[in-house]
Amino acid sequence: MRLTIRSRLTLWYTSAFFIVLILLLAVLLWELQHQLGNEARKVLQIEENWLSTFIDSEFLPLRTLAGEKYLNLAANLREELDERYGLKQQFVVLLIANHGANGKFSGGLKGADKFLASDFFLRRAGSYNVMIAERRYRVRLFRREWGTAAVGVENETLWRVAEETGEILIWLVPLSALFAIAGGWLMAKLALRPVVSAAQAAEAISMENLKERLPAYADNDEFGALVATLNRMVERLAEGVTRLQRFTQDAAHELRTPLTILRGDLELAYQDEKTPEETRVWVQKNLDRVITLGQIVDNLLLLARSDAGSYPINKTLFRFEVILREIFEDLQILAEERAVAVHLENGEPLEFYGDKLLIRRLLLNLCDNALKYTSQGHIALSLRQVGDVIEFIISDTGIGIPASDLPHIFDRFYRVDKSRASATGGSGLGLAICKWIVDAHNGTIAVTSEEMKGTTVRVTLPLSHPF
Numbered sequence: 001m002r003l004t005i006r007s008r009l010t011l012w013y014t015s016a017f018f019i020v021l022i023l024l025l026a027v028l029l030w031e032l033q034h035q036l037g038n039e040a041r042k043v044l045q046i047e048e049n050w051l052s053t054f055i056d057s058e059f060l061p062l063r064t065l066a067g068e069k070y071l072n073l074a075a076n077l078r079e080e081l082d083e084r085y086g087l088k089q090q091f092v093v094l095l096i097a098n099h100g101a102n103g104k105f106s107g108g109l110k111g112a113d114k115f116l117a118s119d120f121f122l123r124r125a126g127s128y129n130v131m132i133a134e135r136r137y138r139v140r141l142f143r144r145e146w147g148t149a150a151v152g153v154e155n156e157t158l159w160r161v162a163e164e165t166g167e168i169l170i171w172l173v174p175l176s177a178l179f180a181i182a183g184g185w186l187m188a189k190l191a192l193r194p195v196v197s198a199a200q201a202a203e204a205i206s207m208e209n210l211k212e213r214l215p216a217y218a219d220n221d222e223f224g225a226l227v228a229t230l231n232r233m234v235e236r237l238a239e240g241v242t243r244l245q246r247f248t249q250d251a252a253h254e255l256r257t258p259l260t261i262l263r264g265d266l267e268l269a270y271q272d273e274k275t276p277e278e279t280r281v282w283v284q285k286n287l288d289r290v291i292t293l294g295q296i297v298d299n300l301l302l303l304a305r306s307d308a309g310s311y312p313i314n315k316t317l318f319r320f321e322v323i324l325r326e327i328f329e330d331l332q333i334l335a336e337e338r339a340v341a342v343h344l345e346n347g348e349p350l351e352f353y354g355d356k357l358l359i360r361r362l363l364l365n366l367c368d369n370a371l372k373y374t375s376q377g378h379i380a381l382s383l384r385q386v387g388d389v390i391e392f393i394i395s396d397t398g399i400g401i402p403a404s405d406l407p408h409i410f411d412r413f414y415r416v417d418k419s420r421a422s423a424t425g426g427s428g429l430g431l432a433i434c435k436w437i438v439d440a441h442n443g444t445i446a447v448t449s450e451e452m453k454g455t456t457v458r459v460t461l462p463l464s465h466p467f
Contacts, residue, residue, distance in 0.1 A: 005192060013184030014177070021176060040155050043090070044127065044140035047151040051092065054080070055146055062096050062103060063146055074103060081107025089154035091137075095121055096147040109133075112152065121148050129155065194223055202230070210238035255297045263290045299429040303412065306436050313355045313440055320352040320359070320390060324383050327363050331379070334371060341378040348384055353464055354441050362437045365430045366394050366457055374398035377454070388463050389443075395456040401449035409447060410435040 059077050062070065077094075085092055085108030093113045095102040106113045115132040116139075123141060130139045130152065139152040198214045205212045213231050217224040266287040269275055275283065305311040328344045335342045352359070370379045377397030384391055401409060405416045413428040438445045443461035 005188075005195075007188075009188035009191065010181060010184035013187055014180045017176070017180040017184070021173075040138040040153050041127070043153045044138065044151055047090070047092070047153075048140055048142055048149070051094070051149055051151065052144055055094070055096070055144070059096070060146060063098055066099065070098070074105065077105050078107065081105060083107075085109075091152045093150045094147060095149070102147065109152070116150065121150065194227075198227060198230075205234060210234065210241055255293075259290055259294045259297060263287065263294065266290060296429065299433060302433060303429065303436065306440070313358065315354050316356060317351055317353050318356045320350045321347045321383055323356070323360050324363060324381065324392075327360070327367055328381055331367050331371065331381075335379065338371070338375055340371070340374050340376060343378060343380045344382075345380050346382040346384045350383065350385055350390055350463075352390060352461065354461070355437075358437045358440065362434050362459070363392070365434050366459075369430060370394055370396040370398065370455070370457075373455070385463070386460075390461045390463060392459040392461075393456065395454060397454040400451040400453055400455055401447070402451055406447060406449060410445075 059073065062073055062077070065073060081092055081094075088108060091108035091112040092106060093116065094105040096105065097103075104113060109132065112132060116130065120128075120130075121141070125142050126140075128139045128141065130137050132152070136155050137152040138155040139150055141148070141150050143149075194217055198217075201212065201214045213234060214227050217227045266283050270280055270283045270287060302311065324347060325344070328342065328347075332342045367379075367381075374396040375398070379394065379396045382391075382393040401416055405414075408414045409416070410431050411428075412432045415428045435445055438459060438461070441461050442464070443459060445460075446458045447455065448458075449455040
């Protein structure tokens with residue numbers, strides 16, 4: 001499934017937002033951890049330096065003393081350690097070698113030496129994270145000539161900040177996602193608003209409405225240049241279509257006069273009693289061809305004037321069924337030569353406001369087509385009112401239209417079977433004219449067909465009145 005431009009822009013905006021958000025959070029967390037870690041390292045470094053100096057200056061004899069003197073000096077050391085670390089969130093554990101054994105001294109956190117792992121003092125010198133009494137400590141392990149020391153400082157703040165940050169992110173990230181998606185969608189909508197407006201305007205431009213233009217775009221950017229280019233293109237197309245329409249009208253006008261004269265001469269030659277029979281047959285064939293050419297020229301002139309919007313549509317109120325019955329009677333007479341039965345299934349009285357001549361031409365063209373391509377069977381006509389529209393249906397049992405040709409039957413000069421159309425005198429303009437007449441009356445025309453089974457044409461016209 002291909003995403004729309006708006007969806008893709010929203011996805012890009014959201015992705016960019018999350019990338020920036022993740023990078024920002026990563027930098028903030030790293031900086032926070034770095035700063036808090038530095039504070040712990042500074043404190044531990046100070047304590048390490050103080051202990052090293054303190055032991056070196058006052059308590060080195062603990063390595064060699066024994067008996068009462070050793071006990072007195074050890075008690076002094078414990079008092080000093082308690083005094084320094086008793087009120088701090090810190091602790092210290094010292095192992096001072098004495099005659100092959102290690103004297104253990106601690107201060108600050110009570111029982112810190114018991115919470116440390118038994119092998120802790122055997123580890124390499126360095127910093128470790130240790131959990132003591134359900135609180136987190138940063139512990140510095142270092143060694144000197146007199147023994148080994150472990151200095152710890154509470155590091156709960158760092159972990160608490162990390163946990164609280166995680167809790168915040170649990171609802172912050174989804175909320176940010178919603179805002180990012182909504183904001184991205186809104187930004188994409190605003191960015192594409194000129195495109196949507198231009199697309200709607202372009203949809204209204206057609207061969208019959210080439211005066212429309214895309215709305216002007218004020219900003220001098222790429223889209224503004226595109227709109228200006230498209231408007232210039234439409235302008236050129238309009239000029240070309242106008243020239244073509246003018247040429248078609250002029251050509252049709254120029255052809256009508258010589259064809260009228262030629263038809264008159266042929267009719268006179270045909271009616272002349274002195275004309276030999278063989279010549280009369282030749283004249284009749286050419287007269288038929290001239291009449292056909294005249295009809296084609298008339299149709300071209302009508303379509304050219306309709307394209308230019310200059311064809312006068314004179315709407316009046318008339319009885320629709322009266323015209324249909326007149327055409328039905330003529331169709332019955334013509335169908336007798338082909339042994340085709342013609343039925344008028346429905347013909348209820350209906351008043352219609354429209355161009356009477358064009359409606360007659362519409363019905364004549366549809367009936368003429370049905371008769372041309374129906375050699376046997378029947379043709380059925382139906383007229384009725386359905387709601388606020390008139391529905392006219394003509395169906396036949398003729399040769400039908402291939403499914404591949406149905407989408408093109410209203411195109412000008414399009415003929416399903418060129419040889420067959422030539423034999424029946426078709427020019428490919430009849431249905432194009434029918435489509436224009438129906439459109440001029442705001443109606444619809446639809447054709448369904450199946451080869452060798454027949455064709456059905458359904459015309460619906462709105463019942464509109466001038467009052």
